[in-house]
Amino acid sequence: MSKDTTEIRPAGPGARPRWFGSAEEIGALLRRVGYLAGQHACGVLDLADRLGKPVLVEGPAGTGKTELAKSTAAMTGARLIRLQCYEGLDEGKALYEWNYSKQLLRILADHVGVARGAGSWADLEAGIFTEDFLLPRPLLEAIRSPEPVVLLIDEVDRMDMEAEALLLEVLSDYQVSIPELGTVSGRQIPMVFLTSNSSRDLSEALRRRCLYLHLDYPPAEREREIVRTRVPGISEHLAEQLTAIVASLRQLDIKARPSVAQTLEWARTLLSLGAETMDAGLVADSLRMLLSYQSDIELASAKLTAGQL
Numbered sequence: 553m554s555k556d557t558t559e560i561r562p563a564g565p566g567a568r569p570r571w572f573g574s575a576e577e578i579g580a581l582l583r584r585v586g587y588l589a590g591q592h593a594c595g596v597l598d599l600a601d602r603l604g605k606p607v608l609v610e611g612p613a614g615t616g617k618t619e620l621a622k623s624t625a626a627m628t629g630a631r632l633i634r635l636q637c638y639e640g641l642d643e644g645k646a647l648y649e650w651n652y653s654k655q656l657l658r659i660l661a662d663h664v665g666v667a668r669g670a671g672s673w674a675d676l677e678a679g680i681f682t683e684d685f686l687l688p689r690p691l692l693e694a695i696r697s698p699e700p701v702v703l704l705i706d707e708v709d710r711m712d713m714e715a716e717a718l719l720l721e722v723l724s725d726y727q728v729s730i731p732e733l734g735t736v737s738g739r740q741i742p743m744v745f746l747t748s749n750s751s752r753d754l755s756e757a758l759r760r761r762c763l764y765l766h767l768d769y770p771p772a773e774r775e776r777e778i779v780r781t782r783v784p785g786i787s788e789h790l791a792e793q794l795t796a797i798v799a800s801l802r803q804l805d806i807k808a809r810p811s812v813a814q815t816l817e818w819a820r821t822l823l824s825l826g827a828e829t830m831d832a833g834l835v836a837d838s839l840r841m842l843l844s845y846q847s848d849i850e851l852a853s854a855k856l857t858a859g860q861l
Contacts, residue, residue, distance in 0.1 A: 568604045568741040571628055571700075572597070587616070587623035588778050596765045597624070606723050606744035608708075608762035613749050614811020615767040618706055621745035625702040630743070633697070634704045635690040637711045646718050647728055648692045651685045658685070681732035691719070695726045695738030702743045708758075709748040716755055719746075723761045772799045775815060783819040793830040794819055798842065800861050806848040814842050832856060 572578050575591070575598040582589045589597075600607045609617040625632035635646055643649075658680050688696060694703040705719065722728060726738040746762060748754060770778065776795040779786060795815065802809040818841050827834060836856055843849050855861040 570601055571743065572601050574598060581627040582623055583781075585623050585626040586782055587619060587627075588774065588781060589620070590774075593620070593765055593767065596763055600743070600763050603763070604741045606746055606762045607765055608746045608748065608754070608759065609765045609767055610748045610750055611767035612769065612809065614809070614813055615769055616812055617745075617747040617767055618704065620767070621702055621704040621706075621747070624743060624745070628700065628702070628743075630700040630702045631697065632702050632704060633690050633694045633742075634706060637705065637707045637709075637715075639710060639712060641711050641715050643689075643718055645689055646691050646715070647689055647722075648730065649687050649689065650681070650732075651687050654685055683733070686730075686733070691722045692728050692736065694742045694744075695722065695728075695740065696736070697742070698739055700742075701740065702745070705744065705746045707749060708746045709751045709754060713755065716758055720757055720761065723758075769802055769809065770812065772796055775799070775812065778812065779816060779819045782816050783823060786819055786823050787828065790822060790828060790830070791819065794822065797830065797835060797861065801842060801852055804848075804851060804855065806843065806851060807845045808843065808848065810842040818842060835861070 572581070575594040578597050578601075579589055579591070579594040582594070596607060599605075609620060611617055622632060624630075690703070691705075694701045708716070708719075723744065726741055728736045730736055746758075769775075772792075772795045775798065776788075776791045779791045779795060780788070783791075798810050798815050798818075818838060821838075821841065822834075836853060839849050839852050839856075843852060852861060
């Protein structure tokens with residue numbers, strides 16, 4: 553079988569035109585789309601932009617890892633391509649697969665010609681393994697897109713170790729090796745974010761290809777600022793009270809700590825109810841919006857009754 557090699561190769565990992573001028577610019581642009589990033593996070597994004605390297609963002613669930621990638625796409629106007637990882641993910645969902653239905657139609661259409669001696673089976677086989685029959689999935693689609701792309705590889709720690717190997721060639725050389733077709737190289741180097749909740753250790757090979765960023769739950773002062781930014785109309789007093797309560801809940805020995813998204817949803821709910829201040833009854837009634845396990849709710853209720861929350 554003959555192999556065609558598509559070579560549309562970027563000059564190298566640092567060849568992509570820079571998206572930003574400085575870390576300060578990144579912080580200002582993110583703020584415009586409602587994401588309040590810390591100085592360290594902006595510095596890592598600036599370095600990733602300079603080097604053309606992916607960013608591995610680790611931290612507890614609900615700390616804004618996915619939202620950082622989404623906000624980067626929003627502030628740049630780039631297309632967001634998302635690969636949601638899960639156990640059992642394979643190359644057919646992550647990289648590419650062949651359009652078997654279209655290939656079958658081509659075989660049926662050409663079968664009569666082969667039978668009459670118009671061509672060999674090898675010619676027919678070579679004709680169905682071309683780019684016309686290739687279905688790009690998120691990873692291949694991102695590097696071959698003609699427009700700027702932010703590639704989000706979400707919850708990469710949920711992938712199998714074997715599937716994690718699929719990422720290595722894409723993130724180092726921005727190309728994909730297809731046995732039937734050859735090496736398909738990218739038109740661009742996207743801005744890449746990998747998120748992980750640290751449910752398992754990622755391989756050293758994957759980590760070496762990335763810049764590392766850890767995002768933890770924000771301190772109460774920053775979360776209050778996030779609430780004021782994302783929930784227009786809420787008072788400073790109410791924002792301060794609810795973020796202090798959320799911070800206290802996260803200090804408890806519970807199964808699932810409240811995420812920033814849950815804090816924002818609680819703030820919007822309180823605002824819609826016309827609440828102006830927090831009391832024990834309102835907090836007790838709100839625990840199910842912040843906690844997802846009955847054991848966590850019971851523990852928080854006991855602490856609230858004892859005046860320890």
